[in-house]
Amino acid sequence: MGNSLDAGQDAEVTDARREFAEELKSARELHEPRQLSQEALARLVRTSKSTLSRVETCKGSIPPELPAKLDEVLGTDGKFKRLSEEIVARSFPSLYRRRMALERSAIAIREWSPTIVPGLFQTADYARVLFKGSVPRAGEDEVAAHVRSRLTRQNVLLGDTPPDVSVVLCESVLHRRLCSREILRKQLKALLEAGERPTVRVQVLPLDAAAHLFSDWPVTLITAPTHQTSVCVENFKTAGIVDEPDHVRTALRTYDELTSEALSARESARLIATQMESLS
Known part of the structure; x- marks a missing residue:
């Protein structure tokens, strides 16, 4: 399965990546009992504020260990793991999906x-x-x-x-x-x-x-x-x-x-x- 992305696939991957970023920002800001800053969440998931910032602005790759940590800390019941898998799935041609x-x-x-x-x-x-x-x-x-x-x-x-x-x-x-x-x-x-x-x-x-x-x-x-x-x-x-x-x-x-x-x-x-x- 060594295929380059075509324009359509690239757009789908971008959309899935943007959804991950938006859900992360929303979950962080709506966190109970209080909103979490990027810096505070970064400490909880053991990464850097700059990494979270890049993820939220779709400017960097998502570290493979991050989705599971986000689900654990934010109590999102596997949401970020599923979203990351969707990004991967969309990176493959439709016949493989x-x-x-x-x-x-x-x-x-x-x-x-x-x-x-x-x-x-x-x-x-x-x-x-x-x-x-x-x-x-x-x-x-x-x-x-x-x-x-x-x-x-x-x-x-x-x-x-x-x-x-x-x-x-x-x-x-x-x-x-x-x-x-x-x-x-x-x-x-x-x-x-x-x-x-x-x-x-x-x-x-x-x-x-x-x-x-x-x-x-x-x-x-x-x-x-x-x-x-x-x-x-x-x-x-x-x-x-x-x-x-x-x-x-x-x-x-x-x-x-x-x-x-x-x-x-x-x-x-x-x-x-x-x-x-x-x-x-």
């Missing part, structure tokens, strides 16, 4: 990746290399904005009730030198740490595994609170979401076969650790 919405409310996410570490587990440096490779003419501001968006997407794994996440990676992902040895080593370390979470399972499909339905492209199966599963498939400049029951059942069966053919989570962790150590 339904996927973003599904992801945010999912109770289960199953991912297959034949080529790269999926976005939900990417480090900032790894994400930066991938984006610069896909959009070589992007300026540093655009690259930085993309990386922030990618990291903000990962908040779905950090809530009080995160989805159950299962990831199957082709073994080639561990060896593919898309970046420096150090960046890859740190990415594999992050992947190992992710796999230690109780709601995350990471498995590696060996290189000698048989061909399967998903061989050519990454696939994500996202299960909603209604227990309906959607199949998300991405390719060059395109993305599709499949809801047709027969196709969904076929995709689920294929994913189950992949998890059966893949190394166990423990064996996968050992393999990832071995490859990580070889990069030291």
